[in-house]
Amino acid sequence: xxxxxxxxxxxxxxxxxxxxxxxxxxxxxxxxxxxxxxxxxxxxxxxxxxxxxxxxxxxxxxxxxxxxxxxxxxxxxxxxxxxxxxxxxxxxxxxxxxxxxxxxxxxxxxxxxxxxxxxxxxxxxxxxxxxxxxxxxxxxxxxxxxxxxxxxxxxxxxxxxxxxxxxxxxxxxxxxxxxxxxxxxxxxxxxxxxxxxxxxxxxxxxxxxxxxxxxxxxxxxxxxxxxxxxxxxxxxxxxxxxxxxxxxxxxxxxxxxxxxxxxxxxxxxxxxxxxxxxxxxxxxxxxxxxxxxxxxxxxxxxxxxxxxxxxxxxxxxxxxxxxxxxxxxxxxxxxxxxxxxxxxxxxxxxxxxxxxxxxxx
Amino acid sequence: xxxxxxxxxxxxxxxxxxxxxxxxxxxxxxxxxxxxxxxxxxxxxxxxxxxxxxxxxxxxxxxxxxxxxxxxxxxxxxxxxxxxxxxxxxxxxxxxxxxxxxxxxxxxxxxxxxxxxxxxxxxxxxxxxxxxxxxxxxxxxxxxxxxxxxxxxxxxxxxxxxxxxxxxxxxxxxxxxxxxxxxxxxxxxxxxxxxxxxxxxxxxxxxxxxxxxxxxxxxxxxxxxxxxxxxxxxxxxxxxxxxxxxxxxxxxxxxxxxxxxxxxxxxxxxxxxxxxxxxxxxxxxxxxxxxxxxxxxxxxxxxxxxxxxxxxxxxxxxxxxxxxxxxxxxxxxxxxxxxxxxxxxxxxxxxxxxxxxxxxxxxxxxxxxxxxxxxxxxxxxxxxxxxxxxxxxxxxxxxxxxxxxxxxxxxxxxxxxxxxxxxxxxxxxxx
Numbered sequence: 001x002x003x004x005x006x007x008x009x010x011x012x013x014x015x016x017x018x019x020x021x022x023x024x025x026x027x028x029x030x031x032x033x034x035x036x037x038x039x040x041x042x043x044x045x046x047x048x049x050x051x052x053x054x055x056x057x058x059x060x061x062x063x064x065x066x067x068x069x070x071x072x073x074x075x076x077x078x079x080x081x082x083x084x085x086x087x088x089x090x091x092x093x094x095x096x097x098x099x100x101x102x103x104x105x106x107x108x109x110x111x112x113x114x115x116x117x118x119x120x121x122x123x124x125x126x127x128x129x130x131x132x133x134x135x136x137x138x139x140x141x142x143x144x145x146x147x148x149x150x151x152x153x154x155x156x157x158x159x160x161x162x163x164x165x166x167x168x169x170x171x172x173x174x175x176x177x178x179x180x181x182x183x184x185x186x187x188x189x190x191x192x193x194x195x196x197x198x199x200x201x202x203x204x205x206x207x208x209x210x211x212x213x214x215x216x217x218x219x220x221x222x223x224x225x226x227x228x229x230x231x232x233x234x235x236x237x238x239x240x241x242x243x244x245x246x247x248x249x250x251x252x253x254x255x256x257x258x259x260x261x262x263x264x265x266x267x268x269x270x271x272x273x274x275x276x277x278x279x280x281x282x283x284x285x286x287x288x289x290x291x292x293x294x295x296x297x298x299x300x301x302x303x304x305x306x307x308x309x310x311x312x313x314x315x316x317x318x319x320x321x322x323x324x325x326x327x328x329x330x331x332x333x334x335x336x337x338x339x340x341x342x343x344x345x346x347x348x349x350x351x352x353x354x355x356x357x358x359x360x361x
Numbered sequence: 362x363x364x365x366x367x368x369x370x371x372x373x374x375x376x377x378x379x380x381x382x383x384x385x386x387x388x389x390x391x392x393x394x395x396x397x398x399x400x401x402x403x404x405x406x407x408x409x410x411x412x413x414x415x416x417x418x419x420x421x422x423x424x425x426x427x428x429x430x431x432x433x434x435x436x437x438x439x440x441x442x443x444x445x446x447x448x449x450x451x452x453x454x455x456x457x458x459x460x461x462x463x464x465x466x467x468x469x470x471x472x473x474x475x476x477x478x479x480x481x482x483x484x485x486x487x488x489x490x491x492x493x494x495x496x497x498x499x500x501x502x503x504x505x506x507x508x509x510x511x512x513x514x515x516x517x518x519x520x521x522x523x524x525x526x527x528x529x530x531x532x533x534x535x536x537x538x539x540x541x542x543x544x545x546x547x548x549x550x551x552x553x554x555x556x557x558x559x560x561x562x563x564x565x566x567x568x569x570x571x572x573x574x575x576x577x578x579x580x581x582x583x584x585x586x587x588x589x590x591x592x593x594x595x596x597x598x599x600x601x602x603x604x605x606x607x608x609x610x611x612x613x614x615x616x617x618x619x620x621x622x623x624x625x626x627x628x629x630x631x632x633x634x635x636x637x638x639x640x641x642x643x644x645x646x647x648x649x650x651x652x653x654x655x656x657x658x659x660x661x662x663x664x665x666x667x668x669x670x671x672x673x674x675x676x677x678x679x680x681x682x683x684x685x686x687x688x689x690x691x692x693x694x695x696x697x698x699x700x701x702x703x704x705x706x707x708x709x710x711x712x713x714x715x716x717x718x719x720x721x722x723x724x725x726x727x728x729x730x731x732x733x734x735x736x737x738x739x740x741x742x743x744x745x746x747x748x749x750x751x752x753x754x755x756x757x758x759x760x761x762x763x764x765x766x767x768x769x770x771x772x773x774x775x776x777x778x779x780x781x782x783x784x785x786x787x788x789x790x791x792x
Contacts, residue, residue, distance in 0.1 A: 026425075026451070027423070027424055027425050027449075027451060027636075027640060028451075028636065028637075028640045028641035029402075029449060029451045029454050029456045029640060029644075030451050030452045030453070030454040031640065031641040031642070031644070032402055032454065032456075032640075032644045032645055033394050033397075033398065033454060035642070035643070035644060035645035035646070036390075036393065036394055036397055036645055037390045037391075037393075037394055038580060038582060038583075038645075039645055039646075039649070040389070040390045040393050040394075041390055042580060045386070045389050047386075066384070067378075067380070067384055068380045068381040068382040068383075068384050069378040069379060069380050069381055070378060071378060095377070095378045096377045096378070097377070097378055097380055097384075097386075098377075098380075099380060099383070099384055099385075099386060099387045100387040101387070102386060102387045102389055102390060104386055104389070145660075145661050145664045145665060146661060147657070149653050228399075285384075285385065286385070289384060289385045289386045289388075290385040290386070290388050291388070291392070292392075293386065293389060293392060294389065294392035294393050294395075294396055295392075295396075298396065298502075302501070302502050306498075306499070309497075310497050310498055313497045314497060317497075317686075
C-alpha cells in the first residue's frame with residue numbers, strides 16, 4: 001500500500017477527476033467509513049484498565065476523575081473497609097457509560113494490597129497471573145469450534161502504574177514490577193499526588209525516572225518499536241518526552257474564576273486538575289481516552305496477546321512431544337528415519353500439521 | 362496466593378453510570394475509522410454467469426474504471442476462475458478490490474460439474490484464512506483477505522424463468538457466500554415482462570430454498586432503504602462504459618436506433634440501486650456477514666470434520682493442540698505402517714527376482730558345460746578319425762612300399778610275364 005496517493009491527490013486509477021460533475025464519476029467507496037462508524041456505534045466499545053500502586057496514592061480518585069463518574073471500587077463497595085488485605089486481591093468492576101451515542105463498557109481492575117506489605121516479594125505474580133488468565137480465556141474462546149460472534153474482550157488493555165512522589169528515583173519494587181509487566185501489558189506510569197512536588201522537583205524526578213526506565217530496558221507505552229510511521233513517531237516522541245505524567249486527581253468541584261472546575265482546595269490555593277499549568281492530568285486523559293485508546297487496544301490485541309498465544313501454543317506443543325505416546329505405531333525407525341517432527345518450524349508448526357491432516361482427508 | 366474477585370453488579374454484569382462531564386471517548390469511532398483508513402480496505406466480488414452476459418462491463422461501470430481483459434471465447438473445456446486485484450482510491454479511502462470472474466461457465470455441453478470449481482475456489486479462500494488464523498506466529502492484521510464478500514449472480518434475460526443450471530449453482534453457493542442475483546442485459550426485456558420475470562425468479566428461489574443475501578434491516582438509519590431495496594431484488598441492470606451526450610451532459614448509456622438506455626437513470630434500469638446497495642450502504646455488512654456467518658460455518662465444519670470437539674465426555678475442554686497431536690501421531694503411525702508394508706513387499710520382490718536370476722544363471726552354466734562337453738566329444742571323435750585315417754594312410758604307404766619292393770624283386774628274379782601274373786595276383790591279394 002506504499003504507492004497509494006495522499007488524500008489531496010487522488011490517484012489517476014480509480015475515479016475520473018471531474019469534480020464538477022459530482023455524481024458522474026463518484027463511485028461511493030468512501031461511504032464505507034460511514035458504514036464502519038455506524039457499526040461501531042451499534043456495537044459499542046470495551047476498555048479494561050488496571051490500576052496498580054500502593055494504597056493511599058489516589059488511584060480510585062484518579063479513576064473517578066478520568067471518567068467523571070464514580071467508577072472506582074471504593075465508590076461501588078457499600079462498606080469500604082480501609083484495611084490492607086493480607087494478600088493482594090484483584091477486584092474488577094464494570095460500568096456501562098455512554099457519551100454522545102457512543103457506548104462503552106469500562107472495566108476498572110483494582111489491586112488492593114500491592115506494595116503494602118513488609119515483604120513485597122513476588123507481589124507482581126498475582127497481577128501477572130490475572131493478566132495471563134484473561135489472555136487464556138480469550139484464547140480458549142478463540143480456538144473453540146462454536147465460537148461467539150464477538151468474543152468478549154476481558155484482556156487488560158492498559159495498566160496505570162502509580163509512582164509515589166518521593167522526588168528521588170524509582171524504588172526497586174517499581175523497577176521490578178514495570179520490568180516484568182511491560183512485556184505483557186501496556187504500562188502507563190504516572191506520578192501520583194504530584195501536588196507535593198514543585199515544578200523543578202517534578203522535572204528532575206521525571207528525568208530520573210526516564211533515565212532509570214531506559215537503563216533497565218523497560219518499554220512503557222507508547223513503545224518505540226510499535227511506531228507505525230514517521231507521523232506516529234513524531235507524536236509519540238512528544239509523549240515520550242513527557243512520561244511519566246504528574247497527575248493530581250479530584251472528584252470535587254470548586255468555583256474558580258466563576259467556573260466550576262475539578263480541583264483540590266488547600267489553604268494556599270486551589271489546584272485545578274484540568275489546568276495543564278498545574279498538573280498533567282489533561283495529557284493523561286487525552287492520551288488514554290481521546291487519541292490513543294484504539295491504539296492501546298490494538299497493541300494489546302495484536303502484539304501482547306499474540307506473544308502470549310505463541311508462547312502458549314508452543315508450550316502445549318512441547319508438552320505433548322515430551323509425553324510418552326501410547327500409540328504403538330510411532331516408533332523410531334531402524335533405518336534412521338526421523339521420528340515425529342518437533343515444533344522446530346515455529347512459524348508454521350500448527351499450520352504444517354493442519355496441512356498434513358488435510359491431505360489425509 | 363491471591364484471591365481474584367470479579368465484582369459484577371446487576372444486569373449484564375455492568376452498571377450504567379452517568380457522566381458528570383465530557384470525558385472524550387466519543388472520539389472512539391473516529392479513532393477506529395482513522396485506523397482503518399490507514400490500513401486500507403479490501404473487498405472481493407465474485408461474478409458468476411454465462412459467458413457474454415456483460416460481467417466485465419458491469420464491473421467497469423460500477424467502479425468507474427477500465428479493468429483489463431478481453432472478452433473470453435465460448436470454447437472453454439471447463440469452468441475456471443480468474444481473479445484480478447485492483448487498487449482504487451477515492452478521497453482518502455484506499456480499496457483493494459478483487460474481481461473474480463467465472464470463465465467458461467455455462468459453455469459446456471455437460472454442465473453437471475460447473476458449480477464445483479466455483480465452490481472449490483470459495484472454499485480455498487476460506488481455507489487460506491483458516492490456515493493463517495491457526496498458525497502459531499500469525500499476522501492477521503496485515504493479512505490480505507481474499508474471501509469472497511459478495512457474489513453477483515448474473516441471470517440471463519430470457520424473460521421466462523431461471524435455468525436449472527442457475528438454480529443448482531445458487532443452491533450450492535448460498536451457504537458459502539452472499540448471493541445477490543441480478544438480471545443481466547436487462548435492456549432486452551420490456552418493463553412489463555421484467556416485472557413478471559422478477560416475480561417468477563423470486564418465487565422460484567423461495568420454492569427451492571435458496572438463501573439470497575438480504576440487506577440488513579436492523580439498523581434504523583438504513584432499515585428503510587434496505588427493506589425497499591430488498592423488494593426490488595433481483596436488480597435488472599445494464600452496464601456500459603461508453604458515454605453518450607444527453608441534453609448537455611455526458612452520461613453512460615447504450616445507444617440503439619430506437620433510443621438510448623441510460624445506465625444511471627433509475628427508470629431505465631436498476632444499476633443505481635445495485636451500486637447504492639453494494640457499495641454505498643452495505644459493503645461493510647457484506648464483509649461482516651462473510652466473516653461471522655459463512656466463514657464461521659466453514660471453520661466449524663472443517664474442524665469438526667477433522668475430528669475436533671469442544672469438550673470431551675467429562676466436559677474438560679479439549680485444546681486444539683491435543684487433538685492435533687493425537688491426530689498427527691495417528692497419521693504418522695499409519696504412514697509408518699504403510700511404509701513398513703511397502704518395504705516388506707519390496708524386499709520380497711527383490712528376493713524373488715534374485716532367485717529367478719540365480720536359476721537363470723545356473724541354467725546358463727549348465728548349458729555352457731554341456732556345450733563344452735559336446736565340443737570336446739566332437740573334437741575327440743574328429744581326432745580319432747584323423748588318427749585312424751593316418752593309420753590307414755601309413756598302412757597303405759607301408760603296403761605300397763612293400764609291394765614296390767616285391768615288385769622290384771620279382772622283376773629282378775623272373776620274367777616280365779610272371780611279373781604280370783604276379784602283379785595280378787598281388788593286385789588280387791590286395792583287394
